[in-house]
Amino acid sequence: MQVTTIDRFAPEPGELVTWAVDTEGRVPVASPVPPSFNQSVHLGGAEGATVWLAAAFDIDGPVDLKAAEYAYRALIARHGTLHSSFTRHGGEIVREVFDPDDLTLVERPPLRLDSGAALRQRLWSDFDAACGPFGFPAYLPAAISRPDRSTLICAFDHSHVDAWSISIIIDDLHSLYHGFLAEPGGFDADHLPMSGNFLDFCAAETLRPPTGPGDPRLREWVRFLDARDGTPPSFPLDLGVAPGESAPQGADVRPVLDAGATALFEAHCRRNGASLFAGVLSAMAGATRAMGGGPELALLFPMHTRHDEPARRAVGWFTTNAPLSVVAGLDLTETMRRTGPALRAAVRLGEIPIPEVVGAIGGLRQERSDVFMVSYVDYRALPGAGRHDAVRAHHVSNVTTADDAQFWLSRTESGLAIRSRFPDTATGRSVISDFLSEVIDAVARVPSEVRCR
Known part of the structure; x- marks a missing residue:
């Protein structure tokens, strides 16, 4: 794992594709689970710059956009925090949860960037715009397609991920993407190792005896x-x-x-x-x-x-x-x-x-x-x-x-x-x-x- 910062990230030029998560006509359910302590501190100081973490890894050949879309959608469905969000109601921070079956990904028009510096700057600005702590989604799925070797990259507001999560995301996306390539009509994400739900952890926090x-x-x-x-x-x-x-x-x-x-x-x-x-x-x-x-x-x-x-x-x-x-x-x-x-x-x-x-x-x-x-x-x-x-x-x-x-x-x-x-x-x-x-x-x-x- 290479741990770095966006100003030092050096992607090779390629065709940038991003996906929007479509929630039109879908209404989230207010969750009784409050933000964790870390999330509360983060959300309380969220008026300034965005604080996000991104996971990136390479795949062989050009990006198979259907496989990438499947992998991202399955990742969102697999992890509870990724189909939840935070909003303010009357000065109170409320967690809301979408049914993952209601969510679809919409591919945006590709953008060709022939300079690594221009590509990095575009990623930086797109991630800053998409990865705010309030509203849904607080992340942006993306891919950089090249003829020989491509990159899947996704940034997340810090309220939903930590360093360990970045490794999980890379492992899950790698398995989901290549699983779809091998079995386009029948790959089952349930074949992945069992995963917990961060919202359950947040709920358990409230029940812990003092x-x-x-x-x-x-x-x-x-x-x-x-x-x-x-x-x-x-x-x-x-x-x-x-x-x-x-x-x-x-x-x-x-x-x-x-x-x-x-x-x-x-x-x-x-x-x-x-x-x-x-x-x-x-x-x-x-x-x-x-x-x-x-x-x-x-x-x-x-x-x-x-x-x-x-x-x-x-x-x-x-x-x-x-x-x-x-x-x-x-x-x-x-x-x-x-x-x-x-x-x-x-x-x-x-x-x-x-x-x-x-x-x-x-x-x-x-x-x-x-x-x-x-x-x-x-x-x-x-x-x-x-x-x-x-x-x-x-x-x-x-x-x-x-x-x-x-x-x-x-x-x-x-x-x-x-x-x-x-x-x-x-x-x-x-x-x-x-x-x-x-x-x-x-x-x-x-x-x-x-x-x-």
């Missing part, structure tokens, strides 16, 4: 936030934007280690009681300290909530967050030995629903729209991972605005890479470039030293 106020995990959450005056953590180095200000988003995508070096680095982490993620976080704490940000790196990190088999195959926003403080030692290995146990303890804090945390401290005091966080996804373990390289699978994110730094670590068969999001100011660009260089240098020294022994 955590007791004496729960040590909740108390630890409160201590973490109280130490910061009830404010989520922010990146500790100056990025050139004051609280309350924002800037156009800067984006950086770069490799950290190749596959062999990643394995050596991970083995060193394991020998010192840490995971690969803990090892990189340790390097980040060391970089922060070296750049004058102090010895403690406080952050949030996302965790998936896919704890049963149906959820592992479901499209939706199955994530929560946990808090972590990484304290830099004198060298990377010493820091790893501290961070490993700290990260394992922090994972247990992620079991507490965020709304309960917010309630326990009487509400968050947010000085910035973004929250400093570091994410780690091992794409090798996700559905369809075995074909990611062969089909040139891409996870593409939008570029909008930013007022803090955020980092996404991705582990693939090719190794370890990092995507960064930050305010695109002169200070922000310089600081993040130096920070990433410090982190990568520290991580890369470990495999080099191991090889020299």
Whole structure:
């Protein structure tokens, strides 16, 4: 899986086809299932730029438009969140659900684009226009047809997908498309592995018994936030934007280690009681300290909530967050030995629903729209991972605005890479470039030293 941003996505020129989802004459049903916490936060801040994620992969030959239409329609029917939407009624956000049997796809006239840059820009503008959080649909199915090798690409508002979902979507679309090609009149989407429904997860959220106020995990959450005056953590180095200000988003995508070096680095982490993620976080704490940000790196990190088999195959926003403080030692290995146990303890804090945390401290005091966080996804373990390289699978994110730094670590068969999001100011660009260089240098020294022994 190649994790990138739309400004760096480089499709080959071709004929662009998009599909509209026709709902004319169809009336959705209001659902009693409220938005999840993540969805509520996302929808509450949805007045600005669109936040979407796209799944893209290659197929051989020109696009078979009937097979692509079948695959997209079956994907929508298969995943409950994709035939649901959000609307406002009297100041309240309401979820509405369409019967998937009522939905049809309407192919729009193709558009020939002979420049990769023009094609990227057209995709960017089309996705921005189509993938808003309110209204139906909040996504845009598309294809780029070429004589020898084509691309299926679909973008979704973030309220309906997470990183794991992107891998599921690619796997489902690949199976559905090629299944239709093999059996145009008889392929049954029910042959795919069983999938859960994200709306069921959202409903279950409302039925969960509350955590007791004496729960040590909740108390630890409160201590973490109280130490910061009830404010989520922010990146500790100056990025050139004051609280309350924002800037156009800067984006950086770069490799950290190749596959062999990643394995050596991970083995060193394991020998010192840490995971690969803990090892990189340790390097980040060391970089922060070296750049004058102090010895403690406080952050949030996302965790998936896919704890049963149906959820592992479901499209939706199955994530929560946990808090972590990484304290830099004198060298990377010493820091790893501290961070490993700290990260394992922090994972247990992620079991507490965020709304309960917010309630326990009487509400968050947010000085910035973004929250400093570091994410780690091992794409090798996700559905369809075995074909990611062969089909040139891409996870593409939008570029909008930013007022803090955020980092996404991705582990693939090719190794370890990092995507960064930050305010695109002169200070922000310089600081993040130096920070990433410090982190990568520290991580890369470990495999080099191991090889020299």
